[in-house]
Amino acid sequence: MNTWHVAQVVAVGRLTSTARTLTLAVPGFAGAVAGQHVDLRLTAPDGYQAVRSYSLARVGRDEVVELAVDRVDDGEVSTYLVDVAEVGDRMEVRGPLGGFFVWHPDDVGPVQLVAGGSGVVPLAAMVRARATSGSPAPFRLLCSVRSPADAFWADELSAPDGVATTWVYTREAPPGVTRPVGRLSAADVDAHVIPPGERARVFVCGPTGFVESAAALLLDAGHDPARIRTERFGGT
Amino acid sequence: MAVFTRGFGGHHPEADRPLPPGQHLTADFPVLSAGPTPNVDAARWELTVRTESGAEHRWDWAGLQAMPAEDVTVDIHCVTRWSKHDTRWRGVPVDAFFEDVETAADFVVAHSYGGYTTNVPLDDLLDGRAWVAYEYEGDPLEPVHGGPVRLLVPHLYFWKSAKWLRGLTLHEHDEPGFWEQNGYHLYGDPWSEQRYS
Structure with a gap:
């Protein structure tokens, strides 16, 4: 190594x-x-x-x-x-x-992925590993991006036979999206994140500000901090 | 044999003094944490030093504020390869917390609110080489950077400077902490580039 x-x-x-x-x-x-x-x-x-x-x-x-x-x-x-x-x-x-912010295909428990911008990259690797391994683990992916044009792999990650994916737009949404543009909110977490009672493993990745606010929303919603793993980039 | 990268020039930043190998300077303050930032109210913050025999010494926020503090300016080096020059902190030298501690142990595990741990030899925390810090650049230390109180051990990679510090336990043997159990070096000297185990 x-x-x-x-x-x-x-x-x-x-x-x-x-x-x-x-x-x-x-x-x-x-x-x-x-x-x-x-x-x-x-x-x-x-x-x-x-x-x-x-x-x-x-x-x-x-x-x-x-x-x-x-x-x-x-x-x-x-x-x-x-x-x-x-x-x-x-x-x-x-x-x-890195041995901590990882998902192993033999872990069949539910997994919630939360991405801000290019923070989707390691989470996409998890989605792909789940697909290639045939894992039955329930996955949800919540992606926050500025606009549709800023989304990585939108078609692949939204494929109907894949994981349950939700896109949240902070600046500009595609036509037909009713959610007002804006940062990830408690309502988004409530609507699109696996409920805390299911004790999902949660991976959050994105810019520091995004991860701080998303992790705080997850804690407020009742998620166990010990089950939330984070990866941040950029400074304060 | 070096592998040259066609078309790459780089910025060649003007460092006024050498950086540890493989590091680059950053102007902002990146945040690396394995989990959510815990909310630790200074009013309920406590620091416990526990010896190998189980004896405990405890300080609360008021006790910390009553100790002689120092203003220090240090360079910090993160294993993720950023370094930051001339960071200014206020805190109490770790020596002050060991004045009345009787121990024959050589190793310390720092414990954080939120469950993080990291191991440091006791000698590396003494003789004015480490601080229990609560201000950064003249302001109370922000939670995202470890507030209200973090350990500051600038001569080792910055993962040794445990955020949200709550305890220092003494051990006769070196007990790997969180990142040390996850592939990182037991000691973590940036100048010897001790990143990974």
Whole structure:
């Protein structure tokens, strides 16, 4: 796990106007669990290096790393990955990393996923792991995004044969959506989250402000803090 | 052998002093917590130091405020690779909580409201190298950053600086805490890049 593996970009795909997927071929990389992340290291021609952590968007194929990267303003690594990197480019990967914010397919209990923006990435990995394993675990996914154009994998995650997914829009909603645009509310949690009595495992991922407010809403609704796992990015 | 990344230049930030290996500077204050932020009212906050023989020493908020505090400016280093220079804190050196504690133990587990734990050798908490902190940048410490009271051990990766501190227990053996049981290094020296076990 402490080894840096050589990685080569084998595919890129557009997700939104600011985000894209990158698929890397990484010999030696194996055994990832949904929810885990990797460290990614870029080295400039003069030897300067930058390392950032990215959640895995999909697990299950050894020697393949699938990421979804949203561009952060002034982010030296994310701007490279979203705007510059092409098939054939090389970097280094360490991982898989993280043993807590993970879902194992042998866990058949109910699972509630709550995503803010690009925080959906590790949760999508869990949805995909559930599908490929044939797990009977009841899953619900609640995604908060600014607008339909900002949603990652909207069609796949909303597929009728998949998990029960709800989209909440904070700035601009598609036609026909009656919920007023706005931040995740107690009413949203009440309507779309597995009730606390079912003792679901809850995973919340997103920007710090989103995770703080979503976790507080879940606690207010009666969820057991010990069953809520969080992953945050960005500062205060 | 280095693997160069075509097209990557990087920002080459001007650091006025070296950073630990693999770290980059950040201007904001990222938040990493494994679960929800617990609401801990200062009025009911308590810190308990418990020795290996079970003897307990306890402080409440008023007791903490009555202790001699220090203003310290330190650099902090998170295992998730951000570092922050010149963070300003107010708190009481951990030494003050051990003045009347009789112990032969070498190891401490810090306990948090919310259930988090982390292990630190006792020597790393003494001699003015660690604080029980309750102000950040001149303001009461926000809950999201560990308020009302957190441990501050700036010479180790920041997961050792337990948020929402409620207890320090002494142990004869090094007992892995929460992240230490989840793949992170038992000691966590950023300058030796002791990230993972």
